[in-house]
Amino acid sequence: MIDRPLRNPAIIWREEDELRDAAMAMLERGEDASGEGVMILLCAGVMHQLNMLGAEIWKRCDGEHTVDAIAAGLAEVFDAEPDEIAADVREFVSDMQRRGWLAE
Amino acid sequence: MKPFVLSAPLIVNWTLSFRCNFACNHCYSRAEDASAELSTAQIKSIMDTLAARKVSFINFGGGEPLLCSDLFELAGYASGLGFKVSMNTNGWLLDETRAALAKNAGFETVGVSIDSHRAEVHDGFRNMPGSFERAVNAVRQLRSNGVRVTMSSVICRINADEFVSLVDMAESLGVEQIFLHNYKCAGMGMTNRDELDLSPPEWREFYIKAMNLKAARSGIRISMDDPITATIKGGDAESPLVKGSTCGKLSLNIRANGDVTPCGFIPVPIGNLLRDDFDSIWRGSDVLGKLRNKEPKAKCLQCKHYADCLGGCSARAYAATGDFESPDPHCWFEPV
Numbered sequence: 525m526i527d528r529p530l531r532n533p534a535i536i537w538r539e540e541d542e543l544r545d546a547a548m549a550m551l552e553r554g555e556d557a558s559g560e561g562v563m564i565l566l567c568a569g570v571m572h573q574l575n576m577l578g579a580e581i582w583k584r585c586d587g588e589h590t591v592d593a594i595a596a597g598l599a600e601v602f603d604a605e606p607d608e609i610a611a612d613v614r615e616f617v618s619d620m621q622r623r624g625w626l627a628e
Numbered sequence: 629m630k631p632f633v634l635s636a637p638l639i640v641n642w643t644l645s646f647r648c649n650f651a652c653n654h655c656y657s658r659a660e661d662a663s664a665e666l667s668t669a670q671i672k673s674i675m676d677t678l679a680a681r682k683v684s685f686i687n688f689g690g691g692e693p694l695l696c697s698d699l700f701e702l703a704g705y706a707s708g709l710g711f712k713v714s715m716n717t718n719g720w721l722l723d724e725t726r727a728a729l730a731k732n733a734g735f736e737t738v739g740v741s742i743d744s745h746r747a748e749v750h751d752g753f754r755n756m757p758g759s760f761e762r763a764v765n766a767v768r769q770l771r772s773n774g775v776r777v778t779m780s781s782v783i784c785r786i787n788a789d790e791f792v793s794l795v796d797m798a799e800s801l802g803v804e805q806i807f808l809h810n811y812k813c814a815g816m817g818m819t820n821r822d823e824l825d826l827s828p829p830e831w832r833e834f835y836i837k838a839m840n841l842k843a844a845r846s847g848i849r850i851s852m853d854d855p856i857t858a859t860i861k862g863g864d865a866e867s868p869l870v871k872g873s874t875c876g877k878l879s880l881n882i883r884a885n886g887d888v889t890p891c892g893f894i895p896v897p898i899g900n901l902l903r904d905d906f907d908s909i910w911r912g913s914d915v916l917g918k919l920r921n922k923e924p925k926a927k928c929l930q931c932k933h934y935a936d937c938l939g940g941c942s943a944r945a946y947a948a949t950g951d952f953e954s955p956d957p958h959c960w961f962e963p964v
């Protein structure tokens with residue numbers, strides 16, 4: 525597991541502000557927003573979308589934040605315990621690494 | 629995850645001018661009015677709008693973009709705004725000096741059109757003796773100036789049986805990616821359709837071979853970018869998030885006079901960026917709405933691939949029938 529994940533610079537990405545706001549509003553109403561895409565990623569011609577959790581992790585993959593720091597940041601956004609969210613972060617970081625979305 | 633309409637296109641294809649130094653047999657834009665062009669300041673102002681909408685890519689096409697005296701200034705401005713900038717050229721004017729200018733202007737990639745590995749076939753198709761040699765030289769000049777090069781080849785009767793040699797040639801020239809473009813029956817492509825276009829079974833045969841080649845090659849990326857390939861097992865699937873044609877979903881086209889069309893091959897203006905608000909066009913256009921929400925018609929109603937294919941290429945359907953929702957004329961599906 526990479527300690528300080530860094531986004532692959534070849535990947536083009538864009539956060540969709542309106543969709544993010546809508547997903548945020550769902551969360552605030554206590555609804556499940558995990559199926560709502562809020563960010564697009566274009567990787568080697570293939571487009572992917574990330575939900576809010578994925579997008580918040582992705583934005584923090586700047587080579588500076590450790591996995592624990594990312595989890596702490598997310599805990600604030602999602603009003604959750606850092607330990608609870610750390611497992612999700614680790615899993616997503618491994619997945620990104622496997623897909624080549626992170627710099628070597 | 630649910631599909632969604634993007635807040636703005638990711639890719640804008642931009643015809644700066646319809647002027648061209650060639651007269652190719654398949655050209656979609658030769659019949660267009662080459663007199664109305666935007667000023668440099670107007671183009672920059674539109675680029676500012678696109679940057680504010682977080683559009684990622686601008687690709688200059690044409691006509692021949694190198695005939696525009698402000699091309700490098702515009703490309704430099706666009707790359708300064710953070711766009712990934714590319715262009716498609718026939719390569720004739722791309723000498724050592726212009727290759728260096730392209731590098732300095734921040735071109736991310738340059739696509740050079742080469743349609744056959746045999747010089748006489750390419751020159752005949754492009755109606756320009758010597759054009760093969762100049763295009764190959766353009767690739768070399770770009771590479772030696774550190775610009776990434778792609779190659780564009782329009783698949784049709786002149787090259788469908790020999791496309792492997794075309795891919796071999798691209799790879800040996802150091803090209804990163806080859807686009808095997810499907811033949812579009814728009815503009816001169818419509819006029820010369822009988823002579824140049826493949827039949828639906830021939831398209832099927834071509835795509836099966838091309839996909840096998842794509843899977844087998846690691847030295848060069850082979851892209852086909854044709855929604856109809858979704859019907860072939862293990863299909864191209866370059867953009868699984870977006871089904872069918874990408875125009876109006878991922879991309880948009882700007883013409884030389886500022887008119888906006890869904891793509892370069894659909895000559896239906898849906899607004900003009902000198903006059904109309906960009907968001908109103910992107911969100912409010914009925915034509916884009918129709919392209920994003922196609923309904924199956926005719927044989928598509930009986931086809932199990934519709935969810936992935938969405939009737940194939942909307943531009944071809946429109947050119948052949950005047951209806952975006954008609955089945956793609958290249959489609960080989962025969963209902964029983």
Ligand code: SF4
Nearest residue numbers: 928931934937939959
């Ligand atoms: S019948 Fe329609 S949906 Fe099926 S492959 Fe042909 S164009 Fe696509």
